[in-house]
Amino acid sequence: MVDGWIIAFIVLIFIELITVNLVSIWFAIGSIAAYVTTFFTDNFMIQLIVFVIVSIISLLAMKPLTKKIRNRKYEPTNLDRVIGEEGVVTKDISKNTYGEVKVSGSIWTATSKKAISKGTQVKVLKIDGVKLLVEEVKEEK
Secondary structure, three states: OHHHHHHHHHHHHHHHHHHOOOOOHHHHHHHHHHHHHOOOOOOHHHHHHHHHHHHHHHHHHHHHHHHHHHOOOOOOOOOHHHOOOEEEEEEOEOOOOOEEEEEOOEEEEEEOOOOEOOOOEEEEEEEEOOEEEEEEOOOOO
């Protein structure tokens, strides 16, 4: 089973590299510990117990660090800042064609779920690539 723990380590590291979400690194550490255990005993159950215990301990020990990494403050980019902003349609937006919208002094290609005519006030809902998804602003009376 000596080769099995090395193979497990390689597979787990490969999974970690393709997911980049700290999914299997804990088990990779456990497989190295189980591999080291093979130098002291041939009993697979002991190796498996070492694998499980070391994996759990490494997960619990690194949990505060991973929480800190994942909870980084999100800094919006210049593009994100137009979300929620209002603009004016400068070229008609129809159901199957893109129009144009002027938002914060810049002209953007825009689309909408409904047709919107030139001169209409719109609100930016989201950015899809380099195009804005907008909706008409309803005037309150």
